[in-house]
Amino acid sequence: MEKLYRNKQPFRLLYRVATGCALAGALGAFEWPATPAQASSHREAPFITEQPKVDATDFYLFNSYETGRAGFVTVVADYLPLQDPAGGPNFFMMDPDALYEIHFDNDGDAKEDVTFQFRFQHSLKDAQLSVGGKLVSIPLINSGPVGGSNGTANLNVTETYTVKRVKGNRRSGQVESVTNAEGGASTFAKPVDNIGEKSLPDYRAYADQHIYSINIPGCSGTAKMFVGQRKDPFVINVGETLDLINLNPLGPVNGEADDLARKNVTSLILEVPVGCLASDAHPVIGGWTTASLRQGRLINPRSSFAKPVKEGGPWAQVSRLGMPLVNEVVIGLKDKDAFNSSKPKDDAQFADYVTNPTLPALIETLFGVIAPTTFPRTDLVAVFLTGVEGVNQTEATAEMLRLNTSLPATPAGQQNNLGAALCFVNGALTLDHEGCDPAGFPNGRRPGDDVVDIALRVAMGYLLPAADAPDGQKPYTDGAVVNAGMFYQTFPYVKTPLPGSPN
DSSP states (O other), X not given: XXXXXXXXXXXXXXXXXXXXXXXXXXXXXXXXXXXXXXXXXXXXSTGGGGOGGGOEEEEEEEEOOSTTOTTEEEEEEEEEEEEOTTOTTTOOOOOTTEEEEEEEESSSSSSOSEEEEEEEEXXXXXXXXXXXXXXXXXXSSBSSOOSGGGTTXXXXXXXXXXXXXXXXXXXXXXXXXXXETTTOOSEEEEOOOOXXXXXXXXXXXXXXXXXXXXXXXXXXXXXXXXXXXXXXXXXXXXXXXXXXXXXXXXXXXXXXXXXXXXXXXXXXXXXXXXXXXXXXXXXXXXXXXXXXXXXXXXXXXXXXXXXXXXXXXXXXXXXXXSXXXXXHHTSOGGGHHHHHTOOGGGGGGGHHHHXXXXXXXXXXXXXOOOOOOOSSXXXXXXXXXXXXXXXXXXXXXXXXXXXXXXXXXXXXXXXXXXXXXXXXETTEEOTTSTTOOTTSTXXXXXXXXXXXXXXXXXXXXXXXXXXXXXXXXXOOOOSOOOOGGGSOSSTTOSOOOOOSSOO
């Protein structure tokens, strides 16, 4: 443990934490742009609001803390934000014309070395009823209860997916199929969304049947996978935060509602042996997720279930997410779409947003507290763009969620939701400080890490000396609380989605 933390500089990654998804790497600073929005990657850029099925909402990367799963890394990529549980009749299927990817850099150059590619397929059963002597197609995605003894017989629409492992460049590398460890199939069934408790009386049991043990080519050991709807794990007081931070930023920490408490998302979740992603020589990995669409799209004037559009041309990336909240509250509005289409290796173009962040200045204007006075914010650059020396530093300056895979996981019951931030006192690393949890954000990100509060505090100078941040030690918060106790302690960690119609 001491070897991992021999550098005594502030764990600046924390600052980046709050700022979010992708900008952090290039920006190096956690501070947010003039727009005070804060909602993870939910509708974070103008163009992506037109394409919700490919909008990445959150990205998690952590050493598995389920009992008996040491030596595994779990990654969660969430898509399709703000799903209302009662969002029928079609609910929230993934885009069959899109390419969803999870990337890992395992040598520190901010370029993908291992990529998992997800493609989705929809099949229509076309269930019909005899009405007045005629067979007529039903308007719903199920004709009766699903799961249990009924299985999938009553599903009118089924969704399946395939996963490819790409070694090297995402478009020109070696491509092989991920297969089911039981039987070797390369196509997997995705559970239908949680329509309601009459259609799915025991959704958790039904969904758990879609947790697969999988074989990854060239990877020693059996991995796990789940793809399907989940309760949105991100916690934030969205409404008041976006309304010019219309709350008391000094607390209490449990005084505000979670505006995502009644929303679902769709999760791509993998648990992979560490050796598939990292090595003893390079234990620190960088991760991010992207979604891409074909450059050409023709609307079918005679649309059908199977062919509403015709897609063609090369893939064009339209969504990107690594660190939380980067594109939402760090990148300027004019560059949000550019960030979504960019790659970590090119993040220098966004550096000004990190070195000269606007969020602290906004908080100072609104509440009279004193923002940090040192520019450029090199503390944020270290945290978001390079990682912390001796902890999770890599060679490249780029925004990625970095994880030191050699640092042991903290059991759920011992996790602190402020993560590694509490390992620093007045900018100095102090491992024996009360609450210090070095396995938490920004050394990766766990579901129970309160990245909003961490980000607010780091942005206001928690990791800086008091002379540079007079109010940096104050307990800034959005008032909405998240912790490890709000999630499962076993794979897939993220909880069962809310039903569209509860009993």
